[in-house]
């Protein structure tokens with residue numbers, strides 16, 4: 512009898528330890544060599560150690576369409592290979608399908624889609640006038656509509672004619688390059704075409720940071736106070752899953768500004784690895800969020816309110832918005848626009864913050880007259 516009890520206790524303990532140990536995030540077998548650092552758990556990776564590209568992780572393009580940027584290349588699968596531990600994307604000068612150049616582009620959509628996380632891509636970029644390599648992300652589901660409404664994150668872009676400059680940029684409906692309002696930074700850096708460099712994204716709720724090795728290239732955050740003229744997701748659509756894209760464009764609106772030097776080809780972009788980490792906010796979370804505060808009404812957009820992001824020991828997942836005691840909507844951003852209510856009516860509004868472990872903050876109540 513005693514033995515059985517001990518067995519049951521041991522079994523329960525083992526279950527308890529296993530249940531807590533993986534924190535809900537699973538480390539895939541082929542990423543087990545990567546360490547958990549500062550709570551960042553490896554959840555997806557490709558070290559390119561196999562003989563060919565793993566098509567369970569990547570989609571390879573076969574198209575002459577360059578994404579609306581007037582690029583000169585045809586993207587062909589034959590320009591992508593895995594060799595000596597690297598993914599190699601090679602651009603060639605050759606006539607193919609009506610284009611004068613071929614190159615490669617691949618992405619992880621529906622095979623690797625992530626909301627928040629840390630992505631590290633170690634790469635050596637090609638140089639030469641006309642090259643335009645990029646490591647970037649697009650939304651997987653276009654939750655807010657087609658480009659640029661659902662956003663774009665350019666972790667790094669490089670144009671060969673500007674030899675030592677890297678660019679990190681985000682595009683949204685309010686801020687995009689078609690309007691000349693995209694948000695970004697550039698960084699002078701040496702060794703771009705000769706050395707392997709780690710290009711990283713750290714994406715947390717309401718904030719995006721880009722790094723080149725340990726140097727911060729850009730930081731973006733959603734600040735409703737400065738964006739009272741736009742619906743929250745027009746400014747910040749980065750609360751939905753995105754996927755990773757690697758490509759080497761030739762020419763085009765950015766890469767071809769100073770033409771294409773035909774004598775540089777072939778040129779290759781080398782990627783040593785792609786590593787994706789996430790934090791298990793739910794498992795790490797210990798305490799409820801503080802209440803929201805400093806509720807303001809937009810001075811530009813009707814019926815838009817915003818508030819100060821409350822403190823939490825991990826992070827706020829979303830806010831619940833109640834009208835007259837009934838759950839009306841949720842939002843991941845600390846701003847909200849009321850719609851389709853009765854003009855002139857007053858409502859009892861209640862807002863509370865919910866963290867990733869579903870712990871709720873105390874609610875804040877106030878009266879709102881709909882305009």
Ligand SMILES: [Ca+2]
Pocket residue numbers: 558559560596597782783784
């Ligand atoms: Ca490698």
Ligand SMILES: [Ca+2]
Pocket residue numbers: 796797798799800823824825826866867870
């Ligand atoms: Ca918490």
